[in-house]
Amino acid sequence: LNSPEDIFPALNLIMPDTFDDMYYFRNVFCEQNFDGKWTFGPGGETALMERVGSRLVKRSIAEANIVLPEKIESEVVIPRYEISPEQIKAMKEIDDALLNIGDANYPITAAIAQITRKRQAAVYPAGIEIKQTQADFDLFEQINGRGSCSTPVGTVLAKIDDNVPSIKIDWAVERLVRAVKAGKRAVVFSQFKTALTALDARLKAEGVSSIRYDGDTDKVTRNEIKKDFKRIGNESEDYAYKWDVVLCNYKTGGVGLTLTRATYMLKLDDEWNPGKDIQATARIYRIGQTEKVLIETLRISDDKPNRIPSIDFWMRDILETKKAIVDGFDSEISIMEAYRNQFGDQAAVVRKEEKAVNPSNSATSNLLDSIDDLLEGL
Numbered sequence: 001l002n003s004p005e006d007i008f009p010a011l012n013l014i015m016p017d018t019f020d021d022m023y024y025f026r027n028v029f030c031e032q033n034f035d036g037k038w039t040f041g042p043g044g045e046t047a048l049m050e051r052v053g054s055r056l057v058k059r060s061i062a063e064a065n066i067v068l069p070e071k072i073e074s075e076v077v078i079p080r081y082e083i084s085p086e087q088i089k090a091m092k093e094i095d096d097a098l099l100n101i102g103d104a105n106y107p108i109t110a111a112i113a114q115i116t117r118k119r120q121a122a123v124y125p126a127g128i129e130i131k132q133t134q135a136d137f138d139l140f141e142q143i144n145g146r147g148s149c150s151t152p153v154g155t156v157l158a159k160i161d162d163n164v165p166s167i168k169i170d171w172a173v174e175r176l177v178r179a180v181k182a183g184k185r186a187v188v189f190s191q192f193k194t195a196l197t198a199l200d201a202r203l204k205a206e207g208v209s210s211i212r213y214d215g216d217t218d219k220v221t222r223n224e225i226k227k228d229f230k231r232i233g234n235e236s237e238d239y240a241y242k243w244d245v246v247l248c249n250y251k252t253g254g255v256g257l258t259l260t261r262a263t264y265m266l267k268l269d270d271e272w273n274p275g276k277d278i279q280a281t282a283r284i285y286r287i288g289q290t291e292k293v294l295i296e297t298l299r300i301s302d303d304k305p306n307r308i309p310s311i312d313f314w315m316r317d318i319l320e321t322k323k324a325i326v327d328g329f330d331s332e333i334s335i336m337e338a339y340r341n342q343f344g345d346q347a348a349v350v351r352k353e354e355k356a357v358n359p360s361n362s363a364t365s366n367l368l369d370s371i372d373d374l375l376e377g378l
Contacts, residue, residue: 069292070292075296120195124169169202177208187264189250229257231289246259255279260290262284264293270316
């Protein structure tokens with residue numbers, strides 16, 4: 001185990017009434033060391049063994065001969081022509097501000113941050129701010145000479161207006177309202193808290209009872225959500241619940257939750273880690289679920305041939321590649337190649353546009369020419 005917390009989902013599975021709260025588990029059996037990591041406290045492991053007793057945990061539901069209801073997973077493609085001009089402009093502005101992806105000395109963490117911002121712009125661009133980073137500043141000076149960068153660290157390179165609409169929020173509201181009217185309860189997942197906050201406000205305006213489950217949700221409310229969305233045996237059909245929709249952040253709500261009263265899940269964006277993506281799905285599709293479930297993922301298309309793949313479709317391909325690697329199959333395209341396809345092609349477009357405007361301007365070209373060196377490290 002990486003930490004005692006890693007065994008909690010299994011304990012929750014086999015003894016849900018005893019192990020239904022991660023906070024309780026930590027406080028009773030664990031302690032937090034100086035760097036914030038949780039370990040078993042004095043006597044904690046022994047106490048846990050005594051509490052669990054003799055149990056056998058199978059590797060999968062199938063091996064345990066447990067049959068769950070049908071699960072339907074689908075991709076909902078949003079045509080690019082339906083996106084508002086304001087959001088298109090915002091997405092392009094973010095792209096333009098993030099073109100400083102450079103050579104092998106460019107930090108990988110900075111590259112991942114750029115990808116995250118591109119993804120956020122496709123989900124909910126309002127309020128995004130891109131600032132000059134130390135990594136970009138250092139790279140520019142390394143390529144062009146000391147003292148050549150006139151943009152100080154912290155300078156705002158792009159600031160998206162707070163009122164820019166989001167096509168994904170629009171589509172999510174429509175689908176969730178329809179699901180609730182059909183008597184369904186729903187779970188929404190996103191990496192971005194701003195998107196969940198905006199969707200929460202829109203749903204409430206439509207008369208849908210929604211609640212957020214993210215880092216800002218207090219412990220009392222979290223426990224109420226767990227009780228409200230966890231299906232129990234022999235419950236009456238007229239059970240009075242509090243919320244129609246729970247809006248979850250992948251990091252906070254992706255594990256340790258049983259939300260089996262919900263039968264519809266909508267993902268605004270993909271989780272970077274395929275294992276965590278599967279865990280998110282398992283919040284409603286797990287032991288205790290008695291009805292068919294529908295899981296949909298919203299993705300923006302590009303609609304034009306020979307165009308750079310949208311960040312959503314790029315993420316989908318990355319996840320499929322990772323899953324293939326995990327499953328032990330040879331993938332036709334490496335993850336490194338996928339980065340090259342997204343950023344290398346984008347760089348080529350920018351170089352072509354710059355050359356047409358100013359043939360003598362090679363600053364961006366020099367900055368982007370050694371992209372392969374960076375990709376080798378990703």
